[in-house]
Amino acid sequence: MDKRFYPRMAWDCLRKNSRFYVPYLLTVAGAAAGFYILATAGDPAGMADPGDVRAIVRLCRVVLGLVCCGFLLYTNGFLMKQRGREFGLYAVLGLDRANMTRLLAWETAFTAAIGVGGGLAGGVLLDRLLLLTLAKLTERTYLGPVVYGRCLALTAGVFCAILAVIFAVNTAKVGVKRPADLLKSSNVGDKEPKARWFIALVGAVLLGTGYGIAIGRPALMGSVERGDILWFFAAVLLVIFGTFALFLAGTVTWLKLLRRWKGYYYKARHFISVSGLIHRMGRNAAGLAIICILSTAVLVMVSSTVCLRIGLESHLRQYFVRDVMCEFGSMVENDWDGLLDGALKDALAAGYHPGEMVRYTWWHYGWDDESVDTGISLYFLDAAGYEDMTGRQADLAPGQVLTTADSDTLQVMDTTFTVAGHLERNDDPAAAYMTQALGLEDPLLQEETQQLVVVADGGVIAALRRDVEDYRVGDPDYFCGYGTFAEHCVDFDLPAGEDSHECLSVIRQYVYDHHAHEGSFSDGSKDIGDSRGDLLVEYGSLLFLGLFLGTLFLGGAALLIYYKQVSEGYEDRQRFAVMQKVGMDRDLVRRSIHSQILLVFFLPLVTAFCHMAAAFPLVARLLEIWDMLDRGLFLLCTVGTAAAFAAVYTALYLLTARVYARLVGQ
Amino acid sequence: MALLEVEDLQKTYTSRFGDQSVHALAGVSFTLEAGEFAAVMGESGSGKTTLLNVVASLDRPTAGRVRLDGRDMADLPEKELAAFRRDNLGFVFQEFNLLDTFNIRDNILLPMVLAGRSRRDMDQALPRLAAQLGIREILDKYPYEVSGGQKQRAAVARALILSPRLILADEPTGALDSRSSDSLLSLMDAINAMGQTVLMVTHSVKAASHAGRVLFIKDGTLYHQLYRGGEDQAHFYGRISDVLTALAGGRSDG
Numbered sequence: 001m002d003k004r005f006y007p008r009m010a011w012d013c014l015r016k017n018s019r020f021y022v023p024y025l026l027t028v029a030g031a032a033a034g035f036y037i038l039a040t041a042g043d044p045a046g047m048a049d050p051g052d053v054r055a056i057v058r059l060c061r062v063v064l065g066l067v068c069c070g071f072l073l074y075t076n077g078f079l080m081k082q083r084g085r086e087f088g089l090y091a092v093l094g095l096d097r098a099n100m101t102r103l104l105a106w107e108t109a110f111t112a113a114i115g116v117g118g119g120l121a122g123g124v125l126l127d128r129l130l131l132l133t134l135a136k137l138t139e140r141t142y143l144g145p146v147v148y149g150r151c152l153a154l155t156a157g158v159f160c161a162i163l164a165v166i167f168a169v170n171t172a173k174v175g176v177k178r179p180a181d182l183l184k185s186s187n188v189g190d191k192e193p194k195a196r197w198f199i200a201l202v203g204a205v206l207l208g209t210g211y212g213i214a215i216g217r218p219a220l221m222g223s224v225e226r227g228d229i230l231w232f233f234a235a236v237l238l239v240i241f242g243t244f245a246l247f248l249a250g251t252v253t254w255l256k257l258l259r260r261w262k263g264y265y266y267k268a269r270h271f272i273s274v275s276g277l278i279h280r281m282g283r284n285a286a287g288l289a290i291i292c293i294l295s296t297a298v299l300v301m302v303s304s305t306v307c308l309r310i311g312l313e314s315h316l317r318q319y320f321v322r323d324v325m326c327e328f329g330s331m332v333e334n335d336w337d338g339l340l341d342g343a344l345k346d347a348l349a350a351g352y353h354p355g356e357m358v359r360y361t362w363w364h365y366g367w368d369d370e371s372v373d374t375g376i377s378l379y380f381l382d383a384a385g386y387e388d389m390t391g392r393q394a395d396l397a398p399g400q401v402l403t404t405a406d407s408d409t410l411q412v413m414d415t416t417f418t419v420a421g422h423l424e425r426n427d428d429p430a431a432a433y434m435t436q437a438l439g440l441e442d443p444l445l446q447e448e449t450q451q452l453v454v455v456a457d458g459g460v461i462a463a464l465r466r467d468v469e470d471y472r473v474g475d476p477d478y479f480c481g482y483g484t485f486a487e488h489c490v491d492f493d494l495p496a497g498e499d500s501h502e503c504l505s506v507i508r509q510y511v512y513d514h515h516a517h518e519g520s521f522s523d524g525s526k527d528i529g530d531s532r533g534d535l536l537v538e539y540g541s542l543l544f545l546g547l548f549l550g551t552l553f554l555g556g557a558a559l560l561i562y563y564k565q566v567s568e569g570y571e572d573r574q575r576f577a578v579m580q581k582v583g584m585d586r587d588l589v590r591r592s593i594h595s596q597i598l599l600v601f602f603l604p605l606v607t608a609f610c611h612m613a614a615a616f617p618l619v620a621r622l623l624e625i626w627d628m629l630d631r632g633l634f635l636l637c638t639v640g641t642a643a644a645f646a647a648v649y650t651a652l653y654l655l656t657a658r659v660y661a662r663l664v665g666q
Numbered sequence: 667m668a669l670l671e672v673e674d675l676q677k678t679y680t681s682r683f684g685d686q687s688v689h690a691l692a693g694v695s696f697t698l699e700a701g702e703f704a705a706v707m708g709e710s711g712s713g714k715t716t717l718l719n720v721v722a723s724l725d726r727p728t729a730g731r732v733r734l735d736g737r738d739m740a741d742l743p744e745k746e747l748a749a750f751r752r753d754n755l756g757f758v759f760q761e762f763n764l765l766d767t768f769n770i771r772d773n774i775l776l777p778m779v780l781a782g783r784s785r786r787d788m789d790q791a792l793p794r795l796a797a798q799l800g801i802r803e804i805l806d807k808y809p810y811e812v813s814g815g816q817k818q819r820a821a822v823a824r825a826l827i828l829s830p831r832l833i834l835a836d837e838p839t840g841a842l843d844s845r846s847s848d849s850l851l852s853l854m855d856a857i858n859a860m861g862q863t864v865l866m867v868t869h870s871v872k873a874a875s876h877a878g879r880v881l882f883i884k885d886g887t888l889y890h891q892l893y894r895g896g897e898d899q900a901h902f903y904g905r906i907s908d909v910l911t912a913l914a915g916g917r918s919d920g
Contacts, residue, residue: 262785263785266775266779267779268780271772271780275765275768275772278767279767575765575766579765581724581759581763582757582765582776582777584748584780585747585748585749588748
């Protein structure tokens with residue numbers, strides 16, 4: 001026989017079945033590309049951070065490999081069922097098992113060459129594209145190598161192994177059956193699925209437990225730690241198994257209950273739907289459960305990572321009232337006004353354009369008071385700084401103060417101040433500003449023991465500080481737990497595009513060069529750019545993982561949906577014809593089938609939304625690990641993601657419904 | 667008045683671009699009295715299935731009329747046709763056309779459910795019919811669990827459940843082995859004996875010999891008719907064969 005016979009025949013087979021093979025090849029290619037990209041994220045040459053992230057990626061890789069294997073086996077099973085008659089015909093025409101094996105081997109070879117080859121090429125391309133996106137998201141420049149040889153080899157190995165498994169399964173299937181059976185295989189009636197009470201019950205219990213953890217656990221958690229993620233994974237596993245069990249057994253059991261309810265069942269509009277759904281669910285339950293779980297994963301991953309990324313700025317603003325926050329103090333006296341003026345002049349000269357400035361001197365003084373347990377804290381602030389922070393006038397003589405304390409005078413060490421005005425304890429803008437500027441966990445002035453004291457100028461603070469210093473020198477046992485330094489600060493924003501970190505460096509350099517180099521010196525300056533960079537890498541990587549896995553899973557769900565529509569189209573075509581002959585009008589048939597499809601189609605989506613809603617409390621708490629405390633924002637991201645996902649899902653439905661309509665021949 | 671009147675029925679299929687047309691039916695007329703059992707015979711492509719489809723209102727004629735009980739089916743709007751078919755016609759198909767998502771009981775009850783009959787009606791009609799057709803034991807089984815003969819009995823039960831005016835059978839024995847065929851044909855005889863009118867398309871001489879009258883169709887026209895009268899089945903079988911031979915040979919001396 002001609003040597004080229006088998007390859008040519010195999011190629012023809014693929015071409016003739018292109019309606020099924022093109023999506024199958026896309027599945028293989030997409031899975032391989034996804035696997036490759038995920039593999040590169042865990043490669044030492046890549047850019048994932050060492051430690052945690054790389055270990056997580058390795059774990060994901062194993063899971064993804066297993067998912068791909070199961071997924072491809074599932075789609076291949078569908079493919080082979082559609083081709084049953086074709087193989088039967090070959091058998092009748094005289095191809096024996098050996099011939100058929102050779103044919104399948106060539107087909108597998110083509111599939112591997114096109115699918116895996118294309119997948120790897122696409123993977124390299126996509127990886128580069130994704131890295132550029134990631135670099136954009138995280139504002140980083142290191143991109144790593146273009147091609148990861150080790151990852152290519154690993155991906156090729158894994159997928160060739162998967163295809164080999166599929167080849168073995170197909171060979172076994174084709175070899176076992178008699179030609180006559182193969183001829184009939186695409187239209188053999190499926191057995192009616194059995195109602196499985198036990199599994200349905202187990203499913204309900206698993207799902208309930210998973211939901212219980214997700215909803216009940218957050219209330220029991222004090223502060224959230226990384227270990228609490230384990231609770232989340234426990235809930236995820238329970239919900240996955242619960243969903244499978246409920247889809248496999250629960251739906252059929254429920255529908256059978258409906259069928260037993262004769263008054264309901266023997267009505268024209270329920271009769272056909274219920275019986276049709278029993279069979280549809282029996283056949284599609286696994287696929288639907290996979291779609292549901294993939295959808296849930298997409299929803300949770302995308303909403304939470306998007307939320308983190310969107311919340312980045314407000315998260316940063318919790319700690320940064322202004323882009324650049326200079327804060328210096330020293331043991332000996334310095335001309336701080338002069339130093340800061342000089343530093344700012346340098347910054348201007350270096351091309352930076354500081355916006356409106358908040359300049360202030362503050363000093364934290366505390367002592368133990370016999371009458372209260374905890375001690376008293378006084379936050380001193382100069383009047384100019386107070387005006388900058390609040391926009392309120394504070395004309396004070398050196399002996400006068402504004403304070404949150406109730407008394408008419410205020411005694412600090414040996415000095416007595418007259419209280420010229422009272423400040424609102426819970427509602428003073430300066431308190432809010434200081435809370436953020438100091439990065440305090442709890443808002444300032446929430447406690448009775450904390451007082452804000454606005455004094456005339458920095459000189460008053462300096463004098464007070466000297467008193468304390470003298471006191472301490474005189475009495476070594478005197479306890480003064482708080483600020484020995486008065487801090488001299490200037491905070492300002494920079495226009496977009498100017499590097500806050502570089503700007504701070506200029507300022508620091510000037511102050512370091514010019515201050516009196518005696519005694520100890522403190523530098524509590526910080527800038528938003530530096531922290532943003534760190535957070536961008538972390539949140540950007542998380543968002544990248546979320547979007548990447550989300551896209552991958554969405555693609556998987558889309559393919560499953562396509563396969564489902566095609567397979568159901570073939571089945572319903574005959575049913576549709578029969579029902580019309582038996583005396584149903586077209587409209588009723590169309591409506592009944594349509595409602596079944598809609599139900600089956602949107603059941604996973606609705607279930608996924610339920611899962612997502614149940615996961616909300618726990619995920620919201622877990623986001624606290626990454627300092628995301630804004631529930632409202634997370635809710636918004638969740639709703640937004642759900643809406644976007646529903647739109648994509650509906651679009652997928654409409655697209656595939658056309659294929660279905662063509663098959664049924666409406 | 668005749669139960670079914672078919673008057674100069676024509677059906678022309680035109681190819682998509684209208685350059686070729688095929689006359690599947692070129693003017694067929696006949697009547698069927700209530701209680702008759704008639705068979706339509708002809709070779710493949712003679713137009714007999716088209717005739718059945720038009721009579722069944724599954725297909726619209728190009729010209730001519732079909733009247734059931736004096737009612738012209740062409741007058742019925744598309745929407746009412748399905749209901750009309752359901753209430754007046756019962757179908758038996760070669761490939762049974764049972765729905766695989768229903769068990770035998772529900773397959774039989776399908777027309778009743780579609781017609782919106784009450785549960786009491788169903789409980790009355792089904793047991794009687796099931797006993798009569800000998801399918802009581804398989805009511806809870808699914809089509810794929812029973813034999814071809816049983817499937818066809820179930821299909822007959824479905825056709826009869828609403829007591830239609832006319833049963834239309836399209837090659838009802840075509841997918842059955844000879845024993846099942848025999849048993850189905852005697853069933854048809856029994857149904858007919860109870861007064862049920864039957865119009866059956868077949869190309870089995872054996873099946874046709876069970877009828878009281880045989881219509882022969884050739885090239886879309888009614889070529890010949892045979893009445894059984896008081897004749898026994900074996901003799902009638904012979905006469906039908908003769909006509910078929912003549913039909914195939916292209917001359918008429920039967």
